[in-house]
Amino acid sequence: MGDLKTLDLLLGTYGRTYAEEAGIRLRDTPQPLYQLLVLSLLLSARIRASVAVAAAKALFADGMRTPRRMADATWQQRVDALGEGGYRRYDERTATQLGDGALVLLDEWAGDLRRLRREADGDTDALRAGLRRLPGLGPAGADIFVREVQAVWPETGPFVDAKALQGAERLGLPVSAGSLLRLAHAGSRDTGPEVLAAALVRAALDKHAAESIGLSAGT
Numbered sequence: 001m002g003d004l005k006t007l008d009l010l011l012g013t014y015g016r017t018y019a020e021e022a023g024i025r026l027r028d029t030p031q032p033l034y035q036l037l038v039l040s041l042l043l044s045a046r047i048r049a050s051v052a053v054a055a056a057k058a059l060f061a062d063g064m065r066t067p068r069r070m071a072d073a074t075w076q077q078r079v080d081a082l083g084e085g086g087y088r089r090y091d092e093r094t095a096t097q098l099g100d101g102a103l104v105l106l107d108e109w110a111g112d113l114r115r116l117r118r119e120a121d122g123d124t125d126a127l128r129a130g131l132r133r134l135p136g137l138g139p140a141g142a143d144i145f146v147r148e149v150q151a152v153w154p155e156t157g158p159f160v161d162a163k164a165l166q167g168a169e170r171l172g173l174p175v176s177a178g179s180l181l182r183l184a185h186a187g188s189r190d191t192g193p194e195v196l197a198a199a200l201v202r203a204a205l206d207k208h209a210a211e212s213i214g215l216s217a218g219t
Contacts, residue, residue: 006171007183009213014199019148022056028152031066033113044141045090055085067111070102097136104134122155151194158193167204
């Protein structure tokens with residue numbers, strides 16, 4: 001029962017995806033998929049997740065919601081939007097990566113990540129490899145994208161990445177994806193793997209939050 005209570009508290013407190021936090025209404029259509037890609041790149045840097053989310057919101061608010069709009073924006077416009085979100089440590093390099101990545105996406109997949117999905121044909125490793133062809137999107141960024149996109153691309157899941165498993169370990173929960181998913185299904189907040197994984201990532205990134213949940217659960 002201890003594990004169930006811990007997971008229930010975790011999901012009750014942190015049970016939403018990073019896409020939701022960034023205001024992305026994720027669907028299997030080009031624009032929200034691209035917005036998730038941008039968010040994944042920003043989250044993959046060594047910077048607070050809240051800053052990455054704020055920077056994504058600023059980019060989207062300034063109209064950079066599609067690869068074409070991102071590519072057409074000037075480098076300075078991208079830098080300024082990132083700065084508005086507090087993403088200052090990596091703003092110049094990231095502004096270049098976002099512009100270059102938008103051009104690659106337009107050239108390779110006509111700006112539509114569903115074409116990459118079709119190329120991968122259900123192979124998550126192939127999908128991650130395709131994502132890593134985009135400037136600035138390394139293994140961590142590709143994993144973030146896959147972790148969140150499983151909400152609308154079910155063939156990529158269930159996917160619980162290494163960072164989420166770190167959160168599970170910090171909370172004293174099972175550290176295998178299968179065990180965590182079974183536990184989630186047994187609890188009062190039966191939820192999708194993308195929500196479970198995002199909540200666990202938050203526990204991995206916030207030591208004090210994890211400790212608070214553990215104390216509340218009596219673990």
